[in-house]
Amino acid sequence: MNKLLSYYTSLFGTSGSEGDVRRAILNEISPYAKTKVDKLGNIIAFKKGRYEPPATVMISAHMDEVGMILTSVTEDGYIRFDTVGGIDPRTLCGKHVAIGRRKIPGVIGQAAPHLMKKSEKDSVKKTDELYIDIGARDKEDALQYVQPGDVIGFRSDYAEFGDGLVRAKALDDRAGCQILTNLIKKDLPFDTYFAFTVMEEIGCIGAGCAAFEIKPDYSIVVEGTTAADISDNKDKTSVCRVGAGPVISFMDGSTIYDRDFIKLACEAARERGIRYQMKQAVAGGNDSGRIQRTASGASALAVSVAVRYLHTVTGVASLADIDDTERLVYAVLNKMLNV
Amino acid sequence: MENLKNYLFELCSEYAPSGREELLVSLERLVRPMADKLYRDRAGNLIAVKYSKIPGAEKIMLDAHADEVGLVVTGIDERGFIHFANHAGIDDKILPASAVTVLASRPLHGVVATLPPHLLKDADSEKTIKSKDMVIDVGYDEKTVKELVRAGDFIALRSVCTDLQNRLVLGKSFDNRASCAVLVQVLAMLCSVRPRYDVYMVFSAAEEFGGYGAHTAAFEIAPDEALILDTTFAVSPYTDKSKGRELGGGCAVGISPILDTHMTEAVIGVARSHAIPYQTEVMSGKTGTDADNVTCARDGVPCALLSIPLRYMHSAGEIVSLSDMENTVRLILGYVEYRGGNRIE
Numbered sequence: 001m002n003k004l005l006s007y008y009t010s011l012f013g014t015s016g017s018e019g020d021v022r023r024a025i026l027n028e029i030s031p032y033a034k035t036k037v038d039k040l041g042n043i044i045a046f047k048k049g050r051y052e053p054p055a056t057v058m059i060s061a062h063m064d065e066v067g068m069i070l071t072s073v074t075e076d077g078y079i080r081f082d083t084v085g086g087i088d089p090r091t092l093c094g095k096h097v098a099i100g101r102r103k104i105p106g107v108i109g110q111a112a113p114h115l116m117k118k119s120e121k122d123s124v125k126k127t128d129e130l131y132i133d134i135g136a137r138d139k140e141d142a143l144q145y146v147q148p149g150d151v152i153g154f155r156s157d158y159a160e161f162g163d164g165l166v167r168a169k170a171l172d173d174r175a176g177c178q179i180l181t182n183l184i185k186k187d188l189p190f191d192t193y194f195a196f197t198v199m200e201e202i203g204c205i206g207a208g209c210a211a212f213e214i215k216p217d218y219s220i221v222v223e224g225t226t227a228a229d230i231s232d233n234k235d236k237t238s239v240c241r242v243g244a245g246p247v248i249s250f251m252d253g254s255t256i257y258d259r260d261f262i263k264l265a266c267e268a269a270r271e272r273g274i275r276y277q278m279k280q281a282v283a284g285g286n287d288s289g290r291i292q293r294t295a296s297g298a299s300a301l302a303v304s305v306a307v308r309y310l311h312t313v314t315g316v317a318s319l320a321d322i323d324d325t326e327r328l329v330y331a332v333l334n335k336m337l338n339v
Numbered sequence: 340m341e342n343l344k345n346y347l348f349e350l351c352s353e354y355a356p357s358g359r360e361e362l363l364v365s366l367e368r369l370v371r372p373m374a375d376k377l378y379r380d381r382a383g384n385l386i387a388v389k390y391s392k393i394p395g396a397e398k399i400m401l402d403a404h405a406d407e408v409g410l411v412v413t414g415i416d417e418r419g420f421i422h423f424a425n426h427a428g429i430d431d432k433i434l435p436a437s438a439v440t441v442l443a444s445r446p447l448h449g450v451v452a453t454l455p456p457h458l459l460k461d462a463d464s465e466k467t468i469k470s471k472d473m474v475i476d477v478g479y480d481e482k483t484v485k486e487l488v489r490a491g492d493f494i495a496l497r498s499v500c501t502d503l504q505n506r507l508v509l510g511k512s513f514d515n516r517a518s519c520a521v522l523v524q525v526l527a528m529l530c531s532v533r534p535r536y537d538v539y540m541v542f543s544a545a546e547e548f549g550g551y552g553a554h555t556a557a558f559e560i561a562p563d564e565a566l567i568l569d570t571t572f573a574v575s576p577y578t579d580k581s582k583g584r585e586l587g588g589g590c591a592v593g594i595s596p597i598l599d600t601h602m603t604e605a606v607i608g609v610a611r612s613h614a615i616p617y618q619t620e621v622m623s624g625k626t627g628t629d630a631d632n633v634t635c636a637r638d639g640v641p642c643a644l645l646s647i648p649l650r651y652m653h654s655a656g657e658i659v660s661l662s663d664m665e666n667t668v669r670l671i672l673g674y675v676e677y678r679g680g681n682r683i684e
Contacts, residue, residue, distance in 0.1 A: 078576050088464055091436035091453055094654035096498060096509065105501045107509050107656035111577035113430035114627070114652065124467050125432065131576040133650060133658060135503030137587075145504060156438065157499055161448035162478015167438065230420065230452040230474060308476065312436035314450040316476060 001160055002319055004028070004181060008174035012098055012153035014067030015084050015202045021063040025177060025196050029184045033194065041198045042210040049190035054336055058193045058216035058298070059183065059329065060207060060287055061176030061223070062200030065169065066311045068152035070099060070132075073143060077136030079106065081152055082127060085201030089127045091312045097132060100150035106134040154313040164319050165242065171315040172224030173200070175305045179222050179326040186330065189337045200287055204254070207287035211294035218261065218299050218336070219291040220329060224317070225249070225304035226284055239283060240306040243318040245275030246325040247304040251282050254289025258299035265301055268331040274324050279304070303328055340524055340665050344508065347500070347520035347664070351510045354440050354495035356409025357427050357548040360385065362442065363405055366519060366542055373526045374540075380559060382552045383544035387526060391534050399536040399675065400562035400640070401525070402553050402629050403518035404546030404569065407511070408653045410470070410494035412441070419481040420452065420474035423494060427547035431470045433654045438497040441477055443488040448497075449475040498655035506661045507586065513657040515546065517647045517664055518568035524668045525675075534675050536563075546629050553629035557636030564602055564641045566671060567630040570659070571620055571646035584648040587660040589616030590667040593644030595626050597634055602643040609673040615666050620646060645670065 013021035018041055025043060026035060033045040043063075066085030073079055079099070083089070093110040108130055111120065132152065136142035158168045168174075180194050193214045198206035211219065225247050229238040240247040248265055250257055269276040288300040305325050308316040346369060355363040360383040367385060371377055374387035385405065390396075411426040421441065425431075434451045441447040452474045475494065477484060500510035522540050529538060539560045544552030546569075557565065571591050574583035584591045592606050610617040625631045630642040645667055650658040 074576070076576070088435070088453065090432070090464065090468060094433035094437070094651065094656045096501065096656055105503055105509065107651065107658065109575055109577065109651040109656065109658075110430070110433055110654055111575075112572055112652035113428060115572060115578060115582060116430065121430065121432075122467055124465060133503075133575070135505050135507035135509075135658065137505055141504070155499075155501075159438075159448050162476075163480065163483065165478035167448060167450055167478075229418075230476065309436055309450060309453055312453060314436050314438050316450055316478065 002166065005166065005175065005178045006158040008178050009158055009168040009170045012103065013064050014151040014153050015064040015199045017151040018063040018198045025181060028181050032184050038209060038213060040206050040209050042206045043196040044210055044213055045184060045194040047184050047188055047192050047194065049188040049192055051190045051337060053190040055217035056193065056215060057218045058195055058211060058214045059180060059220045059222060060195040060197055060210065061180045062173045062197045062287060063177060064199055064201050066201050067154065070146055070148055070150040070152060072148055073139050075139050077138045077142040079132035079134065079146065081132060084151065085311065087311055090124055092130055093125060095313050096155040097152050098155050099134065099146045099152045104134050104145045105155065106132040109133050156313045160319065165316055166319055167314055167316050169313045169315060171307045171317050172310050175224050175317060175322050176222035179322065179329065182326050183329060189334050192333065197287055204287050204290040208290040208294045211291040211298065215295050216298045219288060220332065221286050221288045221302045222325065222329060223286045223302055223304040224307040224310065225279060226310045227306035227308045230308065239281045240277050240279050242306045242308055242316060243321060244277045245321060246328045247277050247279045247306050249279040249302040249304065252285050253283060254285030255292055255300055257301060261299045261301040264335055265303065265332050268335040269328050272327065272331045274328050274331065276328060340668060343520055343524045343664055344661055346523045347516060350516040350519055351500050351512050354442060355406055356493040356495050357406040357545040359442060359493050360405045360544045366405060369523050370526060373530055380556065382555045384552045384556045385542040386556065387540040389526060389529050389534060389538040391537050393535060396535060396537050397563040398539060398560060400539045400541055400557060400560055400565040401522055401671065402541045402543050402565055402567045402633060403522050404515045404553065404629055405519055405542040406545055406547050407495060408547050412488055412490050412492045412494065414490055415481065415484050415488060417481055419479055419484040420476055421488060422474055423470065425470055426493060428653045430653065431467060434470060434473055435468055437655060439475060440495050440497050441475065441488060442493045442495065447477045447487065449477045452476050496655040503658065505587065507658050508661060509656060509658050511655040511657065513649055513659045514570040514652050517570055517649065517659045521568060521664050521667045525671050528672055532676055536675055538675060543629055550629045550632040554632035554636055557633040557640050561637055562640055565633045566674065567628055567633060567642055567644045569628040569646050570649040570652065572652060573648035573650045575650045584618050584620060586648045586650060587662055588618045590663055590670060591618050591620040591646040591648060593620050593622060593626055593646060595622035596624055597626060598630060598644055599641030602641050606643050606670065606674055609677060610670055613669065613673045615669045615673065617670065
């Protein structure tokens with residue numbers, strides 16, 4: 001079992017409340033790198049390598065995950081909430097959650113089908129029609145446990161299943177956090193900066209500040225990206241496929257990636273015999289968009305793990321893809337030293 | 340009754356959609372050491388008998404259905420995704436992004452597949468997704484999936500049992516494992532009292548598919564009367580006080596033309612004399628429980644109905660109250676000890 005991934009995905013880190021994840025990562029990497037936490041909560045880590053760096057390189061992954069935030073409590077003690085980050089409300093009914101620092105457990109309820117009218121069965125429940133139930137007697141009782149502004153995370157058990165796959169929440173981007181952690185523990189070719197960023201899911205807030213501090217010439221973002229390779233999706237692009245190797249982006253909603261850097265990454269992959277795939281859609285976006293245009297700018301590369309059912313409680317990725325993404329980033333570093 | 344929650348959580352760690360009740364092996368394991376006789380019948384009912392020491396005692400059937408709602412595999416496509424149909428009682432809206440267990444030649448983890456929001460058009464998210472348009476991902480290629488999974492294999496919702504506040508608990512299949520756990524607790528406590536009835540506990544099959552299990556069990560056992568245990572809708576944001584029972588207000592004693600008036604009055608009498616909290620649930624005909632089937636077995640079986648209030652029925656996030664379950668145990672024990680005695684003597 002991938003113990004570190006299981007551990008990282010078990011932590012709650014809705015955007016803006018990455019504390020648990022940050023503490024866990026600092027624990028893991030502190031013996032191996034010089035670390036600091038900036039004002040927004042990003043971890044900036046400096047790892048000595050064997051040689052002087054050819055340029056300043058920053059490798060980043062975001063610590064936060066999509067979730068929800070408590071907006072109010074009803075007189076009967078039920079919780080109203082809004083989503084934090086891009087969540088399809090249709091994936092919420094019946095899911096288990098944890099609320100606030102104390103991780104108060106609850107569930108997003110839904111009417112019993114026996115009592116639903118036909119019109120109700122056919123209509124989508126919007127987020128503002130959903131409630132979380134923590135078992136409170138009434139409002140006063142509920143407010144002993146939770147309060148407006150508490151962030152809410154999904155609860156799920158980590159499982160490895162199928163042909164080398166993993167099912168977990170928050171693979172976007174704890175997979176990236178796990179890859180960076182492993183890289184920091186390795187013997188690296190040259191001095192390298194790492195950033196574990198905050199608040200990616202609400203607009204790539206942390207990454208810009210981390211990049212301003214580090215001022216990289218080259219940025220490598222390690223992400224979880226959308227794989228739509230599911231069977232009822234024949235007409236649309238699958239974007240990328242789970243199990244087909246690390247995903248290299250040429251362009252997405254926020255970044256046009258550096259063509260030379262992409263070429264170097266593809267060559268590094270071929271030389272090391274690492275399978276990779278190009279992202280086949282201009283969709284989504286990640287911290288690269290921010291980093292690329294921070295300070296005097298950086299050459300951007302994004303290497304991602306393909307994740308099915310992204311931004312739900314049941315993300316699915318390939319363990320081999322995760323390992324290969326780590327290998328590819330390591331190969332890129334080695335190749336950079338030779339250019 | 341400190342074991343009651345453990346019984347519940349253990350029973351809910353397994354999957355037994357209607358027709359596969361034999362998969363609930365924890366139930367057999369719990370009940371075996373306590374029963375005078377234990378057997379599984381042709382319909383899939385598990386029946387535990389505890390005899391009275393009183394000669395000529397009447398027979399009471401205590402019925403709780405052991406099955407749960409689920410899905411069924413209808414086919415496997417060329418990419419190894421499973422197509423499925425609703426097997427019993429699940430609303431499509433809870434399915435997207437749900438974790439499930441496919442009860443194939445070995446249990447498989449699965450996920451109900453959804454498209455990511457990044458690729459959705461605004462209009463897409465306005466539409467409900469129908470189960471016929473969903474697929475289940477078990478993470479293998481077509482060849483492997485076809486080796487492991489067959490059309491007709493059942494699929495169950497998956498979730499981990501959790502404590503909430505105020506002695507409420509959260510999990511899947513509390514409908515009707517909450518009642519099964521109550522019966523296990525009753526059986527454990529019957530060992531130390533002298534029941535005035537021969538007690539036939541029926542952990543019945545296929546209630547969620549029309550309740551044939553309880554019907555055939557009632558024919559075989561030919562009880563003098565039957566107490567039916569199930570769950571009922573609790574008040575929630577989606578169910579107001581006119582339609583739901585209060586969670587934590589005690590078990591709901593059913594009142595309905597189909598139920599036996601004398602038995603129901605006796606149940607309420609026991610609750611009052613023992614100061615056991617209860618509430619009533621008035622229905623106008625059929626009850627939607629095994630009582631409907633047991634009542635018309637043989638030449639008729641008088642039934643009373645006890646229902647444990649439950650929120651978010653038929654989802655992986657059902658909620659019941661442990662105190663309601665405890666009060667249901669007390670009520671059943673009270674009935675079995677006192678009512679039976681009063682009638683015989």
